[in-house]
Amino acid sequence: MSATAANTFDIVILGGGSGGYACALRAAELGLSVALVEKGKLGGTCLHMGCIPTKALLHAAEVADTAREGQQFGVKTTFESVDMSGVNAYKDGVVGRLYKGLQGLVKSKSIEYVEGEGRLVAKNVIEVAGRRLTGKNIVLATGSYAKSLPGLDITGRIMTSEQALFLDFVPARVVVLGGGVIGVEFASVFKSFGSEVTIIEALPRLVAAEDEAISKQLERSFRKRKINFKTGVKFSGVTQTGDVVNVKLESGDTIEADLLLVAVGRGPVTTGLGYEEAGVTIDRGFVLTNEHLQTNVEGIYAVGDIVPGLQLAHRGFAQGIFVAEQIAGLNPPVIDEMGIPRVTYCDPEIASIGYTEAQAKDKFGEIETYDYNLGGNGKSQILQTQGFIKLVRQKDGPVVGVHMIGARMGEQVGEAQLIYNWEALPSDVAQLIHAHPTQNEALGEAHLALAGKPLHAHG
Numbered sequence: 301m302s303a304t305a306a307n308t309f310d311i312v313i314l315g316g317g318s319g320g321y322a323c324a325l326r327a328a329e330l331g332l333s334v335a336l337v338e339k340g341k342l343g344g345t346c347l348h349m350g351c352i353p354t355k356a357l358l359h360a361a362e363v364a365d366t367a368r369e370g371q372q373f374g375v376k377t378t379f380e381s382v383d384m385s386g387v388n389a390y391k392d393g394v395v396g397r398l399y400k401g402l403q404g405l406v407k408s409k410s411i412e413y414v415e416g417e418g419r420l421v422a423k424n425v426i427e428v429a430g431r432r433l434t435g436k437n438i439v440l441a442t443g444s445y446a447k448s449l450p451g452l453d454i455t456g457r458i459m460t461s462e463q464a465l466f467l468d469f470v471p472a473r474v475v476v477l478g479g480g481v482i483g484v485e486f487a488s489v490f491k492s493f494g495s496e497v498t499i500i501e502a503l504p505r506l507v508a509a510e511d512e513a514i515s516k517q518l519e520r521s522f523r524k525r526k527i528n529f530k531t532g533v534k535f536s537g538v539t540q541t542g543d544v545v546n547v548k549l550e551s552g553d554t555i556e557a558d559l560l561l562v563a564v565g566r567g568p569v570t571t572g573l574g575y576e577e578a579g580v581t582i583d584r585g586f587v588l589t590n591e592h593l594q595t596n597v598e599g600i601y602a603v604g605d606i607v608p609g610l611q612l613a614h615r616g617f618a619q620g621i622f623v624a625e626q627i628a629g630l631n632p633p634v635i636d637e638m639g640i641p642r643v644t645y646c647d648p649e650i651a652s653i654g655y656t657e658a659q660a661k662d663k664f665g666e667i668e669t670y671d672y673n674l675g676g677n678g679k680s681q682i683l684q685t686q687g688f689i690k691l692v693r694q695k696d697g698p699v700v701g702v703h704m705i706g707a708r709m710g711e712q713v714g715e716a717q718l719i720y721n722w723e724a725l726p727s728d729v730a731q732l733i734h735a736h737p738t739q740n741e742a743l744g745e746a747h748l749a750l751a752g753k754p755l756h757a758h759g
């Protein structure tokens with residue numbers, strides 16, 4: 301093979317995270333030649349710094365709580381302590397096995413995996429360490445980084461999730477700056493590990509992207525768990541002396557802690573990579589695309605966290621697959637952003653799909669809602685969890701939103717997304733039989749009630 305042929309591909313993908321590697325795998329399956337460029341570790345944020353390690357921490361946190369709460373179930377257990385070296389070994393083991401599996405998968409598909417930092421140097425060329433990879437199509441998938449605030453340096457005991465994932469101690473007092481998904485997940489872990497936790501959130505409520513009723517329930521549950529939070533309050537600065545941080549708020553309050561976790565969102569990784577020079581339209585750092593994920597430059601696509609919208613791994617997977625299929629000429633259906641399930645894995649878990657009540661009112665005008673309290677659900681009682689499932693439907697129409705909170709509710713999002721994406725009527729779901737006693741049954745019962753034939757539903 302000539303040097304030119306060896307460096308020419310149907311697709312060259314920049315970034316081997318969820319979006320990039322999913323695109324590579326699907327393209328290879330479809331018989332396209334692919335080069336995948338990654339400067340760090342294949343698997344990206346999700347596998348190494350995001351979804352997987354955080355959920356391992358959350359599981360360890362659940363085990364700690366189970367040890368504490370045995371008495372509730374008549375089982376004599378005592379909670380001794382959290383050994384962070386053991387927790388990290390468990391977490392790293394999970395990540396390591398998945399990483400090995402993913403590396404094997406990419407190898408087995410004859411994808412040209414190129415290690416190194418790449419740059420778009422022409423509209424169809426990515427350059428990596430002097431090697432020029434030419435693509436009939438280019439896919440930008442460079443992901444995101446943990447943001448901070450102006451003047452807030454990430455150093456010492458001031459960390460983002462990236463450093464907090466590798467702590468070798470449990471801090472006695474933690475301030476979490478940001479009450480969004482990442483903030484509440486870490487707050488939940490720290491509390492279960494034994495830290496005193498305070499969340500600072502500038503917006504009026506925690507998890508502000510969720511339905512308001514979900515935020516209220518989470519706040520009730522966090523209060524019960526003695527996780528402190530201050531909403532509608534702005535951070536004004538922090539000082540660090542040795543291992544102690546003093547967090548100042550605009551209200552004039554100061555909170556002393558052993559760690560400040562900055563969880564104020566994630567910004568797109570798009571600077572200095574040649575995107576703008578190639579003519580790609582960038583808006584506040586994000587790469588703009590049409591619904592087919594094509595940028596304004598012909599032959600250049602973008603997927604994952606650099607595209608405005610939900611920053612979720614499964615969105616990245618879906619977009620990567622979409623682009624591969626689009627390039628292969630399969631004409632895949634466009635992705636409905638509202639049809640992407642969202643799960644927040646704090647305790648209690650939050651899972652949702654579709655429109656919140658407020659969004660649905662704006663979009664559809666007349667709507668109906670129903671809240672099914674988990675108090676009426678046998679399995680939730682067995683687990684001793686509280687929460688609800690809230691349904692939002694268009695008046696006399698399909699279900700357009702499902703919002704759930706309670707232990708393990710993330711596992712219910714699969715059926716919820718079928719309901720939303722298949723535009724089911726409450727009566728369609730009501731006739732499907734849900735197994736007893738499961739938490740899934742609560743989803744069935746909520747639809748029975750909304751269809752006008754409630755079973756175990758009060759009020």
Ligand SMILES: Cc1cc2nc3c(=O)[nH]c(=O)nc-3n(C[C@H](O)[C@H](O)[C@H](O)COP(=O)(O)OP(=O)(O)OC[C@H]3O[C@@H](n4cnc5c(N)ncnc54)[C@H](O)[C@@H]3O)c2cc1C
Nearest residue numbers: 315317318319339344345346350418443604605611612613
């Ligand atoms: C703490 C945390 C928890 C999360 N939990 C969840 C969760 O539970 N569920 C969920 O769905 N999502 C979760 N996410 C979000 C999820 O991780 C991201 O949405 C997902 O990783 C985005 O995929 P991506 O491919 O766009 O980018 P990334 O995964 O960030 O991958 C981009 C890749 O590109 C590489 N790269 C960048 N620039 C270059 C370059 N110039 N040359 C070569 N390579 C380059 C990077 O090294 C990286 O590997 C979490 C994120 C965080 C931070």
